[in-house]
Structure formats: C-alpha cells, structure tokens
Amino acid sequence: MNKINFKYIIILLLYILILTGCNNKAFLNKDSNEPKKIAFISMKQGGQLWGNIKNGARMAHEETNCLLDFYEPIEETDSFTQIKYLEEAAKGDFDVIIINPCDFTLLSTTIQKVQRQGATVLQIYNETIAYDGFQQFKMMTNFSPVGDAIADFVISNTHNQHLNALIVGSLLHTSAGSQTEMGIKQNFKNNNDIDFETVYCFGDSERAKKLVSEKLNKDDTINFIIALDETSSTGITEALNDREDNSKIKVLAWGNTLSNITGLENGSVDGIVAINGFGLGYRSIYAALDLIDNKVFPSTELDFAIVTKETFLNSRNQRLLFPQLL
C-alpha cells in the first residue's frame, strides 16, 4: 500500500469516526456482552437468613441482568449434596460459583479441584480451610467481631452475677460458627469468673432443644444461653418454652425469625443477633461480577447488630430485622 492510499484510508476512518461521534452511544454503548452466569450454592433451603441472602442476590441479579441459578440442599449438614452441586456447577458454563460452604474441610478439597479446572469460586458467610498456594475468594466470612460483640453483650447483661453460659451451635465445621465461638471464648478468657460450654446440634433444632433441656436440668447455674445460628436458636426457645420458670436464664438468639422477634417482645429472648443477609446476598453478586471482570471487589465487613427490646424501635435495627418492606 503506498503512502497516498494510506493517507486516504486514515482520512476516511477519521470521517467515519466524526460521523459516528455524534452517535457514539448508539454504536459503542451496545451491550455486546452476554449475560454473566452465576451459580449460587446455599447451605440449605428455607431459613430466614438464607431467604434474606437469596433476596439480596435476586435484587442484584435484576439490576445487573446476570443469569442466576440457585442450588440448595435440603439439610444444611448435607455437605455431600453441596459437593455434588459444586461439581455440577463447575461442569456447567458458569462464570462464577458463589458458595456458602457447610464444611470447611470437606468442601475445601472440592473447591480446590474445581478451581484447578478453571472455575471461579466465591465463598460467602463461611469459608473453607486455606491451603498454601490456593487462592481463595471470600466475602464477609470474618465472624470474630460477632463473637466478640456477643461476649460483650452477655457480660454487660449479667449484672455482676457469676456467668455460666451455654453456647449452642449447629455445625462443628463451619467457619462462621467456629469464628463466632472463638470470638466469644477469647473475650471470656479475659474474665476468670465465667464458665461456659459449647454444644452442637448438627442442624437439628430438636436436638438443640434436647441438648439445652438436658444441660439446664443438669446444671441449674446456667444463666445465659447463646445461639450461634437460627437452628440452635429455635431449639433454645422451644426448650425454654417447655420450662415453667426461665426468669433466671437470659437468651441471646440468632437471626430475625418471627419466633425470635416475638420472643424479644414477650421477654423470653433478651437479644437477637441480626445479620444483614440481604446486603450479603446483594454484594456477593456484584463481587462475583467484579471477579469475572478481573477486578478486585471491595472488602466489606459483615453488617450485624445485637438487637434488644430497648433498641428494637431503632430504625437501623428495624431494617435489619425486617429487611423486606413489602
């Protein structure tokens, strides 16, 4: 191509550029990208917290026009179904898999495997064990501050009495439960006058109820029961409802379930740990889209509050307890 022809081509291109310049939005703003596909593997079907998380994810999905598929095991203890869903999602052409892993050991191997196969996995709420050289994408998985806040709440509500706390968790191998428990323990260690014990119900509220009843029957000095999740919370409130006199026992429930809120209203519950599940679900979708675009998603701390009867009317707490306005 000689110099003159090249010059004319440049002029022609400039001309087309000027011509389309008036209209660049019509040409350039065409969203040529295919919708991003995201798999969302929850811990279980149902549950107030998971419902809020899903609602948040759905809202973000509507805003971003991504394709969102939910995978939900029936039981939160069913790590094998989670593994199956994870492998299925990895085989599908999802751009990102969001997962709330129910077992930090068992899921860890599978997550590593699918990541090696090219899948991108974002862990929310719970995280698996991190091995060296294994890149983890995680969001709002730090529950130590929650444990610390719970401990502060418990201590401040015992009014100089000897504290004998029963901590009830659901799953032994979840980072959220473990970190919360660790947060509480770390805080309690600073005070020699605290006795506490942790029991696990393994996703079964009936078992939680039974465990709490047994413990209360065995030890009448237990004066604070702390729930680490919704399942445990349900078991605790049911166990206490069966007892005639609970006046000496304080309860810190978990989650914005209706039973917890009515418990707070009638005084059977002294506080509720309310997590902003809606925000978690919403942000997780945007974080997944950032991962697809190879961007670093913003690091965000878990949004939570401990709501009491006195702070129930606080507008922020109202929004945490009743995230769905309509």
Place this chain on the structure above:
Amino acid sequence: MSKKYKSIHSIFTKSIIIIALSIIIVMSYTLYYGFSQVSRDNALQNTKEIITQVNYRLKGYITTICEISDFTNEVDFINDKENTKEKLQTIINSRHDIVTIAIFNNLGELIISSDNEPTLSENEIIRQQWFYSVIIKKEGDYNKFFSSPHIQHIVKNKYPWVITYSKKISYIDENGNNQDGILMIDMNFSLISEMIRSATLGTSGYLFIIDEKGNVIYHPKQTLIYAGLFEEDKESIDNEVFGTFVNEHNNRERLTVIQTINDSKWRLVGIVYIDEVLSGVQSILVLVVILAIIFSIIAIILAWFSTKLITSPIKQLEHEMAEIEIETSKLPKAIEGSKEVNSLSLAYIEMIKRIRTLMRDIVTAQDLKRKSELEALEAKINPHFLYNTLDSVVWMAEQNETEDVITMVQALSKLFRVSVSKGHEIITIEEELEHVRNYLLIQKMRYQNFDFSINIKEDLKYCPIIKLLIQPIVENSIYHGIKYLVDPGIINIDVYSFDDKNIYIKVEDNGVGMDEKTANLLLSSYEENNESISSGNGIGIINVQERLQLTYGKDYGLSIETELDEGTKIYIKIPKNEAIYQLKVANKDTNI
C-alpha cells in the same frame, strides 16, 4: 526539487468531496441534536405528566386520609365508645390501606383503637416519632405529621411496615373537660408504594418520595438504601427543592423532576435516565449514520464522475497539446465538451496555425538571407581576379603576344561562364575542375613559375558540388605558397572517394607552407577572423569554409596539412550525392 502540481480533476474532486462530506457531517450532527432535544423535551413532558398524575393520586389519597381523620370532629368517642369503635372497625374493614386507627391522650394512654389486641406501654408510645412530633407542636403550627416508613409495633406480634399519619385533636373526657389527644392512622406501606410503583418512567427510571428533611418515604430501592447499598442523590434534590434539572449520578446522566405533594410536606421526585430517553433516538440515528455513510459514498462517486465530466475535455486538450509537441506537423482536433473548453480548443488551433505560418515565413526569410550571404561571398572572388587577369592581358597585348592574349581571354571567358553557371549554385565536379583549370591556366600565363595537374576518377566527375570552391584554395596556393619560390612550383589537384558517403578534393602545393597559427586562422569563422579578413590574407579559404559549412553542415569543410618550406595540402570534404546532369557550361570550348 520541483514542485508537484496536482491535477485539476484531483483538486475539483477533493473540493467537492470535502464540501459534501462537511455538509453531511453538519446535517448528521444537527439531526442528532434535533432528535436529542425533542426526545429530552418529550421525556421531560412525559415525566412531568406522570409525576403530576401520581401527585394527583397521592394528593387524593392524603386528602382521603385527612377526611377520615376528621371523624374525630363529630364523634363523642369517650361517651359513645362502642359506637365509635364500630365506626373505626368499619373504616378498617373497608380500607385495606389502613392498618390501625387509634387515639391516645397526651400521656400516651390509649383511648380508643380499631384493634382489639393490647398495645405497647405508654412509655413506648410517647417515644415514637409520630407521637412526640405532634405533641410538641404549638397552636397555629401545622398539626399533622406523616412519618417515614417504620415497623409499627403498636399491636403485639404484628410488625407491618407502615407510614403513620398523626394529628393533634381535642376531645371532652368523661368529666366534661377539654383534653388534647393524638389521632394515629397507620397506612399500609406496601399499598402506598404500589400506588407509586405502578407509574413507570422508562426501563430504569423511577419515582420516589422524600419528606421535608430529605428522609426517604418511598423509594423503589428502599431495601437497598436501608441496607446501605444504595444512595440517592439527596444533595442535588435538596439544593433544587422544586423544579427540573439534569445532572449525573453514579456515572449516569439523569433528568430529575421534583414536585411537592400538598398537605403532606412531601416531595415527589421523578428520575429519568437520559440514555434511556435517547435510546429511541439512537436507533433512528444508527439509520441516519448508515444513510450518511451511503450518501457520503454516493457523494464521492458523483464528485469523481462530475469532475471527470468537466475536466475530461481539458485533459483531452492537454493531450492534444502534448501530441503537437511531439508531432509538429499534426493539426490539433477541436475538443467537444463545455463551451469554454471548446472555445479554448478552437483558439489553440488558430494559434498553432498562425505559429506555423510564422515559422514558415521565418524559414523562408532565413533561406533568403543565407542565399544572399552566399552570393555576397561569391561576389568577393570576382573583382580580384578579373582585375589581375585583365591587367595581364593588357600587358601581353603591349608585348604583342597575340596568341597568349587569345588563350588568356578564352580561358577567362570559360572561367566566367562557369562562374555564372546560368544562375545555378550547384554544378558538377567536372565543371568545377574545368573552372579551376582555366583559372590555373590564366595564372600560369601570368606568373610562368609553376605547373599543375588535375586528377579525378571518372565516377566522381558528375557528382554535385557548390561552385567556386576549389579556385580560392588554388589561388591561395599560388599567392601564399608558390609565389615566393625561386624554383618552379607545382600544384596538384586530386579528387577521390573512399566510400559512398564523402568525396575528398585535395589541393597540394610545394610552396613555402605556413605555420600552425595561420592554418588555424584560415579554418575559423568570419566573425573570429576579422583581423585576417581586414588584411585580405586568406579571405578566399575562409569564404570557402563558410560556404561549405553553410551548405553541408558542420561535418563538412576544409582541413589543412602544412609545413613551413615544405608545402601545403588542403582537403575539401563534401558529401557524395547522386550524380547530376552537367550544365555543359565548360564544354563549349574544350581545346584548352
């Protein structure tokens, strides 16, 4: 470096293309901004209309709520509690948008409620915003209050999101005393939001309500706002208060229309995204741009061909002119095309014709000039010789040498016959040699001290030669060579040829010869030889050289070989042309 000129076709084409494309660009931009403006105006109009409609609906709704609240003016709800409660129940049952209606006294004690369930304690009631906001109002103040959406916890185990309308009222208690109280009407938030949500502004445009403090009453993204995941552009809205403006929020340009809702201190805000407004225009403009590109291509093609049409005759004329330069005899053709080019072409033809005529005239004039010059040169020979010969004849007659006088006069007669040659410039070599022979004869009779010989090949005798070429050379040999010898001199004339191209005539003498400078002077032109000419030395040879080169060109002429005291050889080189007929001027008397 020579300047590179552009063709007229190229200049015309580029100019037309630039003008056409500029017009297309300007038109495209005008179209774009025209459409954009119209779309923006339409969007503004539509948004205003929708907002006005929603505002009207909300205003109607609020008026209805206010009217409902007016029942407190007529009913004695202290002394006729059951009847009043029945009325409240009727309102609740007929209006799904109202959750609870209740009346409290100044201390937060419930006087009457549409709900049967127990309410919260007085302490909890007076801490609620809708209560204390009204109770602190003074007489004459706007005594109504609309709360932000909140969970109404006034009834046990019920947690609806409501907007509470509260109003200060007066009532007469059981003791007949006038008391202040608070009327509370909880409006179902979901029904209010449904009323606004049904109005849509494009795909992602929306309406929302804020109160006088900028708190969001309703927003389609209220859940996100409450979760801290979305922020409305409160600053701009607070700055504007009322009206319309365009600004950018979250990297999107948007049109905001704000209206106030009567009786509520609320403001209704409509947001329309400009990119959505212009999306319809964009699709039209895609078409416009495609058309613009097509028109551009057509413009380029038309520009090319139209200029070709104009410039083609000019190019043709240019071509004709170029051909004339090469082929001078050709006459250019008249060019068809535009009137101007045709006129130009005809004028050019006329000009060429005139130039040629003028050139012919110049050539003729030049020929005549050359002829006159030749004649002038020839004329220089005769007076010298005639004078000397006649002088010799007189002398011989005085000596009574009758025979010699006869011979000399005859020779002179023949000599002049050849000289005249019936006016011909070209004669045969034979005739030229005859002329020389007569001349030598005369000179021999005059000087007696030399002998001569003339040799020519038979086939060269009738070759043409310009006349009177050899005689001046022979004359030079006599006067500047032999004349100074003590012994008799010899002059040999040989005519020969080596090929078919040239003929050589050699005039050789054994005279005193000459130096190189003199020889060179003899071969130079008239102009360079003014000194020699003025002194009369060698004028004959110079004439011969001039005549030879004027006639035959620079390749022909004289060459001299000479050596002092040895003699001189002068060569005449002429072209060998076809034999011509003899004029027979020399044959009238061959007895010499």
